[in-house]
Amino acid sequence: MHFTGTVYRNPYWATFPLLQITEGCTHNKCKFCTMYKDVDFRMQPMEWIEDDLREIAEIAPDAKTIQLLSANPLALSFDKLSPILEMINKYLPKMEYIYTAGRVDDLKNKTAEQLKVLKELGMREISLGVESGDDWTLERINKGYRSEDILEQCHKLEDAGINYWMTFLNGVAGREHSIDHAVNSAKIFSQCKPMLVGTGGLTLFPSTPLLEEAKRGEFSPLSEKEMLIELKTFVENLDCDCSFITHHTISGKNLTGPDFLKRKDSIIASLDDEIKHGDMDRMAAVRNRKRTL
Numbered sequence: 001m002h003f004t005g006t007v008y009r010n011p012y013w014a015t016f017p018l019l020q021i022t023e024g025c026t027h028n029k030c031k032f033c034t035m036y037k038d039v040d041f042r043m044q045p046m047e048w049i050e051d052d053l054r055e056i057a058e059i060a061p062d063a064k065t066i067q068l069l070s071a072n073p074l075a076l077s078f079d080k081l082s083p084i085l086e087m088i089n090k091y092l093p094k095m096e097y098i099y100t101a102g103r104v105d106d107l108k109n110k111t112a113e114q115l116k117v118l119k120e121l122g123m124r125e126i127s128l129g130v131e132s133g134d135d136w137t138l139e140r141i142n143k144g145y146r147s148e149d150i151l152e153q154c155h156k157l158e159d160a161g162i163n164y165w166m167t168f169l170n171g172v173a174g175r176e177h178s179i180d181h182a183v184n185s186a187k188i189f190s191q192c193k194p195m196l197v198g199t200g201g202l203t204l205f206p207s208t209p210l211l212e213e214a215k216r217g218e219f220s221p222l223s224e225k226e227m228l229i230e231l232k233t234f235v236e237n238l239d240c241d242c243s244f245i246t247h248h249t250i251s252g253k254n255l256t257g258p259d260f261l262k263r264k265d266s267i268i269a270s271l272d273d274e275i276k277h278g279d280m281d282r283m284a285a286v287r288n289r290k291r292t293l
């Protein structure tokens with residue numbers, strides 16, 4: 001298999017088989033991210049992709065799912081993506097469900113009609129690293145798109161019938177803008193129809209612009225308790241009929257699962273309890289052990 005550069009796979013999706021079709025991130029400018037700093041974006045050569053599919057077909061000829069890597073294969077144009085999906089179906093004829101990750105603006109170069117074709121070719125589920133729906137925050141972290149883009153592109157996925165995830169990055173707006181980030185993100189997410197909303201807490205990694213800003217006093221990171229308060233505000237304002245997962249370093253509470261709206265009150269109660277009684281030192285220690293997003 002031709003796995004090159006930094007490879008990220010979504011741990012919630014089947015982790016076999018994996019097929020790398022791109023390397024690096026087209027944007028590579030988010031202020032909190034170190035993942036692809038030394039990797040230029042490129043598409044893997046078609047010969048490599050075909051070699052890898054041949055190899056997968058020998059081991060798992062009946063594979064029904066596959067995860068495309070890495071970091072935002074969705075950035076490829078329709079003309080580049082569709083032959084890859086056709087090739088997947090040729091080598092793995094029982095394929096039903098192709099997963100991929102991407103940025104919101106990766107969808108701009110595809111029409112809803114083209115997305116429908118990609119769905120027919122098996123692209124069923126996309127994870128969008130949205131991070132925020134608040135325009136101040138999106139600009140502050142150099143995300144490269146605005147809230148109106150989120151709405152426009154997510155509605156295109158809905159028109160095409162492709163399921164998608166939206167992620168909220170807890171803490172990324174800093175202290176002064178925390179509540180606006182939570183409320184405005186929830187407002188934008190609630191105007192979309194994600195199958196899943198996921199939340200993760202910001203960790204300031206070495207060599208990131210955001211850490212340098214924090215050192216200069218230009219960015220005020222949230223404490224663990226403030227992270228929980230922001231997360232609770234986001235949840236209180238979120239109105240999506242979806243599944244919900246959180247990567248927050250929280251002590252064993254059952255916050256993750258389907259039917260967010262049915263569980264919303266109990267999630268809020270758990271967060272309240274954690275805010276009052278949680279072991280913030282332990283949460284900080286878990287966060288400090290993280291080495292990458």
Ligand code: SF4
Pocket residue numbers: 025026027028029030033034035036071103129
């Ligand atoms: S967070 Fe995602 S979009 Fe931003 S630079 Fe990192 S990999 Fe690229």
